[in-house]
Amino acid sequence: xxxxxxxxxxxxxxxxxxxxxxxxxxxxxxxxxxxxxxxxxxxxxxxxxxxxxxxxxxxxxxxxxxxxxxxxxxxxxxxxxxxxxxxxxxxxxxxxxxxxxxxxxxxxxxxxxxxxxxxxxxxxxxxxxxxxxxx
Numbered sequence: 001x002x003x004x005x006x007x008x009x010x011x012x013x014x015x016x017x018x019x020x021x022x023x024x025x026x027x028x029x030x031x032x033x034x035x036x037x038x039x040x041x042x043x044x045x046x047x048x049x050x051x052x053x054x055x056x057x058x059x060x061x062x063x064x065x066x067x068x069x070x071x072x073x074x075x076x077x078x079x080x081x082x083x084x085x086x087x088x089x090x091x092x093x094x095x096x097x098x099x100x101x102x103x104x105x106x107x108x109x110x111x112x113x114x115x116x117x118x119x120x121x122x123x124x125x126x127x128x129x130x131x132x133x134x135x
Contacts, residue, residue: 002097002118006105014055020046031055031073037063044070055099061085068096076101076120083114090115 003009015026016033020043023032031053034040040056047054048070055074058064064075064085075098077085082100089098097117102108108119 001108001112001116002099003108004099004118005121017043019043023047023052029053033057033076037066044072048072058085061088064088064096064098065092068092068094072096074099074118079107079111082111082116086115086117089117 004012004014013027013030014033015022015030017023017026018035018040023043023046026032032047033055034043034047034057036057036059037044044054044056044067046052053073055076056063056067056072058067058075058077058081061081061084064077065088067075068089073096075085075096077098077100079100079102082098085098088094089096099118099120100107100111100116101122102111102119103122111119
């Protein structure tokens with residue numbers, strides 16, 4: 001299981017972006033973070049076409065299936081949907097990894113029992129995934 005955003009662990013850079021111009025400004029080999037597919041389909045297509053690693057917020061199983069087909073590196077979703085997605089991801093041999101959004105490390109063990117690929121901590125005040133930086 002991958003764990004993103006915990007203070008004990010080295011961090012990976014996730015860069016929230018909303019335009020191609022912002023992608024160009026990110027460092028080489030970074031992972032860009034996109035809003036749900038309905039808002040960022042063109043950016044996801046651009047990332048896929050140009051072999052840019054990206055994470056995508058996902059709200060439905062259908063969007064997760066599309067994200068996998070478009071070579072998304074990480075799907076970021078809520079715990080409930082992550083639990084539903086894992087058997088599907090395993091059945092179809094997803095290359096995309098499913099990350100569940102959590103706010104407390106006590107949630108890690110339960111999600112590990114479901115075989116979730118990873119977790120990403122959020123700031124309790126903002127309820128949004130934090131931008132993760134390498135330590």
